[in-house]
Amino acid sequence: MLLSHQASISVVGTGRSTHSIDQSGALCWRINPETSLTEVLLVASLRTGQWGIPKGHLEHDETSVAAAVREAFEEAGAIGSATAKPVGKYTYSKGDGQTVFRVTVHLIHVVRTAEVYPEKHLRQSRWVSTADLPEQITRPMLRRFLLEFLAKSVQP
Template sequence: MRRPTRQNSHDTDGLIIEQAGALCLRVSPKGAQEILLVGSRRSGRWGLPKGHIEPGETSYEAAAREAFEEAGIRGEISDTIAGSFAYSKESSPNPYRVIVHRLAVSSIGDAYPEQGLRARQWFTHSDAANAVGHEGLRDLLQNLD
């Protein structure tokens, strides 16, 4: 079993920047499992709610916080790592690695910190894998059990 990561610092030239992401899951009224994706503020590309791990915070705590801040999602977060993926930003020389945790959604808020800044939408598993902008995230979603 992989353990959550605890982060103590932010950007440092040449180092991989670790972030945490939430794989927000719910069951649709028709009984199908759905995944929440949010739009990037810069490009609008679909992805998971994700962001920096604050000092003293575990990766699963950060994933739960990001799910609420970016999408108004609350629920039960798993402390087990579901997977990870890498990506890069044009605005940073550092590579990023996102540690992903599953979140079983219990509520979807209408008011949250990034309300109006991002789109949020529910997708079936296969549609989510086809919609995401990062190849590494696409691979992670396609290989989920």
């Protein structure tokens, strides 16, 4: 059951309204034991195949951080500790732009990856060094968020 964090906003001059939906995202990171480089976990969208971070809707009575931890596990099997305080937010829209998604992002330091998890056979995931991360992301708002975050951080 989805948490009803939705708002309706009238778009001036268009005669139509948009809906905004809150989501939670997981910026999963680790130190690669072989290279000692900081890496970020990316997952492929089920709909488009584009690379992004694990994210999704909040369940009923679920906190943003709990949703981020759940999404990281469901989409990529990532297990670790999350920051209670979000590291930032970004927005995106789908289709005709009438639905705007507001994603609150939490850092998750991944300590291991499960061998079995709900979406293992549905989507791809991969670890990418922070240096290579920007070129992997094609979604403009997520890319901008990640570039700004990385510019402020030596490592997540």
